[in-house]
Amino acid sequence: MPEKRKKFKGASTTAVHAGELTPSQGEVVTPIYQTSTFYFPTSDPSTWEGKVPDGSYIYTRWGNPTIRATEDKLSELEGSERGLLFSSGMAAITSAILSFVGKGDHLISIEDIYGGTYSFIRSELPRLGVETTFVDSTDPSKLAEAIKPNTKLIYLESPTNPLLKIVDIRRAAKVAREHGIKSLIDSTFATPINQKPIDMGVDLVAHSCTKYLNGHSDLIAGVVLGSQADIESIYKKRILYGGSMDPLAAFLLFRGLKTLALRMERHNRNGAQIAKFLESHPGVEGVHYPGLDSHPQHALAREQMTGFGGMVSFEVRGGRKAAERALRAFQVIKMATSLGGVDSLASMPLNSSHSSLTPQERQRLGIKDQLVRLSLGIEDAEDLIQDLDHALS
Ligand SMILES: Cc1ncc(COP(=O)(O)O)c(C=O)c1O
Incomplete structure (x- = not known):
């Protein structure tokens, strides 16, 4: 042995x-x-x-x-x-x-x-x-x-x-x-x-x-x-x-x-590609991803992180109703709370992870009603991009 x-x-x-x-x-x-x-x-x-x-x-x-x-x-x-x-x-x-x-x-x-x-x-x-x-x-x-x-x-x-x-x-x-x-x-x-x-x-x-x-x-x-x-x-x-x-x-x-390191490579790659895609999409008002140059703390993130993960949040143009419509239209991405799995998931913090906060508390923290939180899985980035593009258009 x-x-x-x-x-x-x-x-x-x-x-x-x-x-x-x-x-x-x-x-x-x-x-x-x-x-x-x-x-x-x-x-x-x-x-x-x-x-x-x-x-x-x-x-x-x-x-x-x-x-x-x-x-x-x-x-x-x-x-x-x-x-x-x-x-x-x-x-x-x-x-x-x-x-x-x-x-x-x-x-x-x-x-x-x-x-x-x-x-x-x-x-x-x-x-x-x-x-x-x-x-x-x-x-x-x-x-x-x-x-x-x-x-x-x-x-x-x-x-x-x-x-x-x-x-x-x-x-x-x-x-x-x-x-x-x-x-x-x-x-x-x-x-x-x-x-x-x-x-x-x-x-x-x-x-x-x-x-x-x-x-x-x-x-x-x-x-x-x-x-x-x-x-x-x-x-x-x-x-x-x-x-x-x-x-x-x-x-x-x-x-x-056992597959954590391997999975994270793909989550990191999907996160980077999809954050970039969302940043240039007309249906999106703002994107939050530490790997983007536009993230206000990108330099700090680079200093203390070796990858930026598969979590990307974004505000849908058109408010809460438009965000809910986009969520309903996903075909690959599943509408569910939680994160970090091999399947991509989408949720709205408003009624999931941050539903226990009052509207005033969410507003103070900058969590808007139209905020969508994506947990990008390990699927092919092209399929996820197509799904997002379809849902946001
Ligand atoms: C950042 C973070 N910490 C802690 C928790 C709580 O973990 P659990 O649901 O395993 O109790 C969650 C759950 O969503 C989370 O997102």
Whole structure:
């Protein structure tokens, strides 16, 4: 049997090989440990003290070999010491936030974040005695200005959902470190293929694995990655809040991850081509894509990203009704929420990802009623362009 290797040079090799369990029956594919419980590590009950030795498992809410293998693959890809999987992106994000803030603490968050996270911070954290200051995502000086003596965490997301604004990750991480504050970034839109926040000084990275990491729109999952010490704190919350992953979902995610680097090459290519096409289309008022020269933060995006992904948002000329007509006319692109899968999807943030925001909140963030969010899959760009052209004409 081959020796288990830890580090690989390229992201594609890492995606395929990292995290594999040592074969027990000569198997080539890391198996599903579809079991909720495990034999106690000692056969004599009188010697069992309730402690789980390193590398052993006791109960799947605490840990499971298939889940651990997937966490190891993810942390190799992200360049973190450790990763921790959850049953959803929201479980990962909320458990991580609640590991670092509690009653009497202060959180700083950029204001352009995924609608679910925004609602959690706005509605749930005040009930728990946590105060939050929302700041402009494009101005890092605002982060430093918002710091209070009780600030415990800076929450970031980049590129942002749905307007693909870019946070200056290095500067934001520096502000956090200089003040001894933890930083956490949702890097779902970028994936570890296009962006490495830990290398830029961020403490913790979260992803909704439901999206690009799994890539096939057939499971819900989330991960937090960071130092061993930080992940141990979050691990305690995972056990208690119960947002653990199912081994079958971990197995599917493990398989999906093997093609991550390959899929991202196509997503990046389709994103670039289709953003350019939309920019020149008379039925389109504005396009948001960090890879476009016209994106106000294109230079920053080039500094901190190696690819710009398959998420493109645009405003349809003619308002909300015209945008709804375009959505109904798609023949290849599917009208559905979510993102990051091999199939292209289109949705309107107004009634999907950002429906929990008030119209005033959406207006303040620049999310117009006629905004369409595209998640470009891995189909041929020509087919997607034809579909868009037909729907917009
Ligand atoms: C950027 C981002 N973060 C987090 C989430 C939440 O992930 P999940 O749906 O897996 O809980 C989403 C979901 O759309 C998202 O787009």
